[in-house]
Amino acid sequence: xxxxxxxxxVDAQPAARTTRNHSRNRIAARIAGTPGQSxxxxxxxxxxxxxxxxxxxxxxxxxxxxxxxxxFALACEDRDGTVTLARDAIGERSLFYTLLPDGxxxxxxxxxxxxxxxxxxxxxxxxxxxxxxxxxxxxGRETLVRGIYKVMPGEVxxxxxxxxxxxxxxxxxxxxEQWRDEDALRGELRExxxxxxRRRLPxxxxxGATLSGGIDSSLxxxxxxxxxxxxxxxxxxxxxxxYRNELPFSAVVARHCGVEQRIVExxxxxxxxxxxxxxALLGDPIGDPLTVPNAxxxxxxxxxxxxxxxxxxxxxxxGGPKNTPMVLAELFGNLYGSDPARHRAASYLRAHQKxxxxxxxxxxxxxxxxxxxxxxxxxxTPYLQDQRWKSFVGRLMxxxxxxxxxxxxLGKVDALSGPFGxxxxxxxxxxxxxxxxxxxxPQLKLRGTVEKYxxxxxxxxxLPREIIERPKSGMLVPVQGWFRGPLLPQARERLLDGLAPWxxxxxxxxERLLDGxxxxxxxxxxxxxxxxITLEAWLRGVLRD
Amino acid sequence: MRAMTRGTSAPQRxxxxxxxxYSFDRAVICDRARTADILLANNFHFENNCAVLAIDGYPEAxxxxxxxxxxxxxxxxxxxxxxxxxxxxxxxxxxxxxPAWFAGQVDVVDVGLRPRHTRAFRGLLQxxxxxxxxxxxxxxxDAAWLSAQTLELAAIRPEQVLKRMYKALNRKxxxxxxxxxxxGGSSSSDDSAGNAGYAGGGGASGGSGSSVSxxxxxxxxxxxxxxxxxxGFG
Numbered sequence: 001x002x003x004x005x006x007x008x009x010v011d012a013q014p015a016a017r018t019t020r021n022h023s024r025n026r027i028a029a030r031i032a033g034t035p036g037q038s039x040x041x042x043x044x045x046x047x048x049x050x051x052x053x054x055x056x057x058x059x060x061x062x063x064x065x066x067x068x069x070x071x072f073a074l075a076c077e078d079r080d081g082t083v084t085l086a087r088d089a090i091g092e093r094s095l096f097y098t099l100l101p102d103g104x105x106x107x108x109x110x111x112x113x114x115x116x117x118x119x120x121x122x123x124x125x126x127x128x129x130x131x132x133x134x135x136x137x138x139x140g141r142e143t144l145v146r147g148i149y150k151v152m153p154g155e156v157x158x159x160x161x162x163x164x165x166x167x168x169x170x171x172x173x174x175x176x177e178q179w180r181d182e183d184a185l186r187g188e189l190r191e192x193x194x195x196x197x198r199r200r201l202p203x204x205x206x207x208g209a210t211l212s213g214g215i216d217s218s219l220x221x222x223x224x225x226x227x228x229x230x231x232x233x234x235x236x237x238x239x240x241x242x243y244r245n246e247l248p249f250s251a252v253v254a255r256h257c258g259v260e261q262r263i264v265e266x267x268x269x270x271x272x273x274x275x276x277x278x279x280a281l282l283g284d285p286i287g288d289p290l291t292v293p294n295a296x297x298x299x300x301x302x303x304x305x306x307x308x309x310x311x312x313x314x315x316x317x318x319g320g321p322k323n324t325p326m327v328l329a330e331l332f333g334n335l336y337g338s339d340p341a342r343h344r345a346a347s348y349l350r351a352h353q354k355x356x357x358x359x360x361x362x363x364x365x366x367x368x369x370x371x372x373x374x375x376x377x378x379x380x381t382p383y384l385q386d387q388r389w390k391s392f393v394g395r396l397m398x399x400x401x402x403x404x405x406x407x408x409x410l411g412k413v414d415a416l417s418g419p420f421g422x423x424x425x426x427x428x429x430x431x432x433x434x435x436x437x438x439x440x441x442p443q444l445k446l447r448g449t450v451e452k453y454x455x456x457x458x459x460x461x462x463l464p465r466e467i468i469e470r471p472k473s474g475m476l477v478p479v480q481g482w483f484r485g486p487l488l489p490q491a492r493e494r495l496l497d498g499l500a501p502w503x504x505x506x507x508x509x510x511e512r513l514l515d516g517x518x519x520x521x522x523x524x525x526x527x528x529x530x531x532x533i534t535l536e537a538w539l540r541g542v543l544r545d
Numbered sequence: 546m547r548a549m550t551r552g553t554s555a556p557q558r559x560x561x562x563x564x565x566x567y568s569f570d571r572a573v574i575c576d577r578a579r580t581a582d583i584l585l586a587n588n589f590h591f592e593n594n595c596a597v598l599a600i601d602g603y604p605e606a607x608x609x610x611x612x613x614x615x616x617x618x619x620x621x622x623x624x625x626x627x628x629x630x631x632x633x634x635x636x637x638x639x640x641x642x643x644p645a646w647f648a649g650q651v652d653v654v655d656v657g658l659r660p661r662h663t664r665a666f667r668g669l670l671q672x673x674x675x676x677x678x679x680x681x682x683x684x685x686x687d688a689a690w691l692s693a694q695t696l697e698l699a700a701i702r703p704e705q706v707l708k709r710m711y712k713a714l715n716r717k718x719x720x721x722x723x724x725x726x727x728x729g730g731s732s733s734s735d736d737s738a739g740n741a742g743y744a745g746g747g748g749a750s751g752g753s754g755s756s757v758s759x760x761x762x763x764x765x766x767x768x769x770x771x772x773x774x775x776x777g778f779g
Contacts, residue, residue: 327567328590330560331607332597350591392561441563448568448617521707522592 026109033104035081045072089170091153091406103162111283134356136287139403174388196430208305213249216314222462225257243478268486280541287531289477302420313428316400317437318455319445345377393442480526568618571595576627578603627657631677638682641755660690665765669700
């Protein structure tokens with residue numbers, strides 16, 4: 001390996017090299033893995049400081065990728081036919097690959113580009129379909145296309161002659177033997193937050209920041225406002241006067257921090273007009289109703305800034321929602337004799353509040369029986385039993401970071417910002433910040449019922465009290481309102497005419513969902529319709545394209 | 546609705562030590578285990594970020610742990626759910642005044658069956674087996690009614706009870722300071738029509754700093770599920 005890398009340094013063709021600057025240059029689909037191939041290196045990154053090609057090869061060769069700071073996806077082709085793929089620690093950049101029957105490998109930043117080679121059978125993985133319906137994203141290595149995989153965050157994948165070996169260059173630290181005291185942790189966290197924001201500021205140029213008015217985006221804006229040497233411009237979403245929005249909170253923050261605020265109005269018309277284009281950008285479907293709003297914010301920001309900060313990462317790192325329901329499920333949920341491990345897994349899946357409990361009713365019987373029994377529960381169980389975390393909430397946080405952080409939040413941000421040429425930067429997913437977060441006792445994340453307690457304490461001086469102490473609600477999107485009224489006809493057409501012919505779903509379920517006739521108290525109709533129209537748009541725009 | 550399938554030999558696993566360190570936004574305390582089971586079997590606790598206990602110590606294995614956890618939240622919202630019986634109609638008063646529960650700490654909303662709710666269920670009344678004396682949460686007129694007859698929650702469709710509970714919890718949150726919200730993300734927009742909200746007093750307020758209010762909305766009202774326009778989390 002060492003020798004091959006050295007050769008690559010000399011032999012790699014300039015055209016095959018990536019730009020050395022921070023770039024949104026995606027790694028285009030490459031078919032590689034033949035002995036005698038020309039050595040090549042492809043990197044998409046946003047690291048500070050930025051290694052040059054020789055630097056990347058040295059870091060890879062010497063197992064020193066931990067010296068990098070920031071997002072990257074990397075692919076190296078050696079003369080002996082070895083292909084090495086690697087991704088940043090947290091999952092800020094994407095990298096997909098598949099093996100061909102002859103032992104070669106195709107890799108690319110975007111799953112769509114692998115499909116476009118025409119060398120992959122476009123076959124749906126039905127277990128992944130059920131996973132998507134339960135999680136609203138795909139939390140692991142598997143994609144929705146059978147045989148196409150993700151390089152996992154913090155992972156190095158080597159393929160030689162069709163054999164795959166995987167190793168990790170970074171893992172989330174487990175719980176320490178002894179916790180440090182609150183003051184020390186708070187001080188360290190503040191310092192690391194400031195460093196993480198400072199590291200992401202484009203010196204001398206305006207920087208954008210998305211601002212919801214929640215604690216996470218607000219603290220990033222506040223720190224950027226203090227630390228940046230050029231204007232900070234914030235971008236907030238409004239869903240229109242007829243729906244609830246968070247503008248009063250974001251306006252307070254923008255005023256308090258003395259930064260400009262641009263408001264992007266996302267009407268139902270915009271949502272449906274932009275849906276297909278937005279979902280077609282996603283390698284994995286992500287059934288989060290913020291996909292279109294996120295894309296629209298990036299589009300707007302791209303008009304005036306090149307870097308957009310965000311507050312993503314606060315929930316999975318510092319103790320966001322869903323922990324107390326899981327605690328309740330632990331305390332009460334096993335009164336009825338179910339297997340404890342499977343019950344815990346089922347509760348975790350149920351906590352996503354998507355379609356986990358609907359799978360039997362919604363999936364076509366043939367599709368349903370093709371999915372191995374308990375496949376979803378068995379997939380998540382090892383995470384729920386990982387003994388590196390002794391505390392229950394600590395373990396939940398680790399899963400949230402490794403699954404939701406890496407495969408939902410960051411995957412979405414990466415895919416939706418790229419086409420607009422802006423660099424998304426997430427200080428709360430900074431590796432040092434993450435490591436500090438996981439060095440905190442879980443009781444300082446969820447303190448009684450107060451979520452993200454220590455994060456709030458670390459930035460209390462930066463923000464108005466009403467922001468620090470505002471109840472957590474999540475970023476609410478009026479999907480139920482949209483599908484009660486303005487978008488119902490489009491939803492009907494997309495589900496009954498678009499999705500039903502795929503043979504994955506029972507038509508009677510789709511009709512009952514659309515008509516509001518699902519059984520149950522909280523049917524979460526809007527969320528489920530959104531999940532399904534996203535899938536339909538993805539099947540049509542990515543898989544079938 | 547799910548059937549109640551409570552078993553006595555459920556496999557138990559030791560809980561992680563940190564679990565008892567947290568608290569909850571809300572608690573429903575019932576006057577009997579059977580009512581708690583209706584809520585638990587239908588995942589009410591999980592959907593609403595809400596502990597569920599019966600006053601006589603159910604569920605036994607976690608009872609004291611959960612009660613101690615509840616006391617850790619000074620902004621806890623407590624709801625009392627019960628039959629129209631003497632014991633049940635004193636439940637909220639007991640919770641608001643008994644030091645073993647929440648005396649002087651938090652307010653209690655009585656969302657249970659009281660005589661005023663029973664008009665729609667006349668055919669389902671049972672004769673009372675013992676006289677009920679006024680005081681401690683029961684007015685003279687209610688005592689007279691409860692001395693003559695009773696009505697159990699079991700006479701009402703569980704779905705009806707659950708929907709009413711969803712509305713009660715969400716209404717309380719929106720009327721107050723916002724609370725911490727449930728995990729359902731619902732807002733108050735669908736919850737206002739036709740509901741009287743909570744009436745304080747009623748002759749049964751607590752005397753030591755915790756007050757009791759009453760949910761006077763009908764049990765027979767066809768409650769909606771309380772889903773708002775904004776049910777999609779980002």
